[in-house]
Amino acid sequence: DAMVIQNPRYQVTQFGKPVTLSCSQTLNHNVMYWYQQKSSQAPKLLFHYYDKDFNNEADTPDNFQSRRPNTSFCFLDIRSPGLGDAAMYLCATSRGGAGDEKLFFGSGTQLSVL
Amino acid sequence: LAKTTQPISMDSYEGQEVNITCSHNNIATNDYITWYQQFPSQGPRFIIQGYKTKVTNEVASLFIPADRKSSTLSLPRVSLSDTAVYYCLVGVDYGQNFVFGPGTRLSVLP
Numbered sequence: 001d002a003m004v005i006q007n008p009r010y011q012v013t014q015f016g017k018p019v020t021l022s023c024s025q026t027l028n029h030n031v032m033y034w035y036q037q038k039s040s041q042a043p044k045l046l047f048h049y050y051d052k053d054f055n056n057e058a059d060t061p062d063n064f065q066s067r068r069p070n071t072s073f074c075f076l077d078i079r080s081p082g083l084g085d086a087a088m089y090l091c092a093t094s095r096g097g098a099g100d101e102k103l104f105f106g107s108g109t110q111l112s113v114l
Numbered sequence: 115l116a117k118t119t120q121p122i123s124m125d126s127y128e129g130q131e132v133n134i135t136c137s138h139n140n141i142a143t144n145d146y147i148t149w150y151q152q153f154p155s156q157g158p159r160f161i162i163q164g165y166k167t168k169v170t171n172e173v174a175s176l177f178i179p180a181d182r183k184s185s186t187l188s189l190p191r192v193s194l195s196d197t198a199v200y201y202c203l204v205g206v207d208y209g210q211n212f213v214f215g216p217g218t219r220l221s222v223l224p
Contacts, residue, residue, distance in 0.1 A: 004157075033212065042201065042214040043158065090157045094212070100146050100165075101205070103212055105157025 003027070006091050006106035013081050014114050021076040021109045023091030030096030031105070032074040034066060037088045049074060050096055053085075084112045118202045123219040132189045136202030139183050143224050147178060147185045150201045152217070158201060162187065189220075197222045 004025045014017040023032065031050050035043035047056045049068045063085070065077040078085055091106045119137040126132045138147070146165050150158035162169055164176040164185070175188040189196055201217040 035214075042216050045213055048212075087156070092157070092212075099144065100163055102148060102163060103150070103158070103211075104159050105159065108155070108157050110155070 003105050004091055004093055004106035006046070006089075006109050008109060010110050010112070011108065012112045012114060013078075015083065016080045016090050019078050019081055019111065020024060021078075021089050021091075021111070023074045023106055025074075025091075025093045025104075026072070027093055028071065029093035029104070030071075031094045032068060033092040033094070034064075034074070034076050035090040037090055037108070038086075043090055046076075059106065081111070081113045083113050086111055116214045117138075119205055120200075120202055120215060120218045122216060123221070125221050125223060126192055127223050128193055129191050132192050132196070132220060132222075133222070134187045134189075134200055134202075135184055136187070137184045138202070138204045141182050141200075141204050145182075145204050147176065147182075148203045149174070149176065149187045150203065152199045152201065158214075191221045192220075194222050194224065196220065202219075 006023050031046040031048055034046045036046055037043040044056050046060045046064055046088050047066055067075045074075055088108045088110050090108045092103045094101045094103050136183050148163040149161045151161050152158040162174045162176045164172055164178050169176045172206055177186045197220060199217040199219050201214050
């Protein structure tokens with residue numbers, strides 16, 4: 001089945017130690033998104049790629065970076081994680097057309113910062 | 115961007131029909147209305163999408179009045195497993211339109 005896969009499911013890092021989360025998709029979608037979701041809150045859009053074009057949300061901290069080396073993969077880099085960065089990180093994809101766009105999410109990576 | 119307003123929480127009992135209404139007063143002509151369901155520790159999952167009138171699938175129905183300023187997600191005969199957060203999103207294009215509001219936390223009681 002076509003899907004969005006996030007690895008790892010759980011990630012523990014130390015305060016200030018860089019961490020990378022990965023996402024892959026078999027849907028061949030043009031757009032890939034990264035969301036941050038903290039406990040009991042809605043997912044918050046960090047940035048997205050349309051193909052190779054990167055689009056950053058205005059309030060996304062500089063500490064968060066992303067890479068998309070090819071259509072299938074997208075990475076979220078947190079350069080110096082703080083305690084406030086502990087959250088579920090969700091990757092999603094969409095076709096990238098207009099009109100009836102739908103988001104397809106992975107299962108997320110739960111990040112803990114010690 | 116069309117903003118959405120939903121009730122923060124709802125309670126229901128097993129076997130009842132649940133209706134969750136979303137207000138989107140400034141919806142644009144080309145905007146679609148999409149609902150997602152999210153269980154704890156999982157990513158949101160697409161439930162249903164519509165543009166006008168009524169849409170039904172195996173999971174839910176979506177009712178959209180003629181003025182399209184609101185929409186109602188209808189879940190028939192809910193079970194305990196329908197306990198989740200439900201998000202209404204309005205938009206047409208990728209990217210910035212996919213901003214989630216607080217959603218509605220549905221609790222289904224036995």
